[in-house]
Amino acid sequence: MNKKESKRQRISRKLLHKYRLVVLNDDTFEERFSFKLNRLNVFVFSAFFALFLIGITTLIIAFTPLREYIPGYSSTALKNKATDLAYTTDSLQQVVAMNEQYIASIRRVLSGDVTTVNFNRDSILEAAKVDISEVDLNPSKADSLLRDQVEQEDKYNIFESDNQKNFVLFPPVNGTLTDAYDPNNKHFAVDIVAAKDAPVKAVADGTVIFASWTTDTGYVMIIDHGNNLISAYKHNSSLSKEQGDLVSSGEVIAIVGNTGELTTGPHLHFELWSDGYPIDPSQFIDFD
Known part of the structure; x- marks a missing residue:
């Protein structure tokens, strides 16, 4: 102790x-x-x-900014860059979603699935109330001359608004028009009989968005010409362009053929779509 x-x-x-x-x-x-x-x-x-x-x-x-020199500690610049990348990723996701919707519409074009146009019911009812007998529908002389002038100028112009440039479509192939555009029978195209191995040409400048084989229509090519205008070329014997290629008006893109199950001879099945709806190609292209 x-x-x-x-x-x-x-x-x-x-x-x-x-x-x-x-x-x-x-x-x-x-x-x-x-x-x-x-x-x-x-x-x-x-x-x-x-x-x-x-x-x-x-x-x-x-x-203080000295913390950025410590290994493993994120800097302010990296955080800002990460934030920018997050915003960019979100924007890319929106673009991807829009592209998926666009691809879905292209698939509907290939399968021929066309949605019926929804009319404005109220406007139709209002129009039905108007007494046609009281309306003077006879055009004046000046109006008739103006209509003839506009009809000649816009005969082959697919766009109607003033802010669109003049857009003339090139005939895709030289041949005889056999089956016309007939939406009642779900024939949303024109069939053009041509010589075997005849060249198929692009109707306008654009980008190839589909170029592949399908069971029903053989070798198919679809071109996006901008301004919500799409052209489709089916039953080809071969394709000379691939998806993503840029094409010019009148450029050879395929060869006329007889491929696919839904064909009876060498011809071109040509479709024209505007704003997601089929339109009559003969109204905008002079096949003669």
């Missing part, structure tokens, strides 16, 4: 034993200042000083 107490007393004396720190002038040995301290004071002061340094370092790292 005495040994333990004597040991504690020695440790206590070491910790509490006071020392004097004196600062002297080296030339005159004049005492500048002095203060008393012990080992316990030094230990406590060192601990507080270490905590102070840790706190200051933490603040500098947390609230």
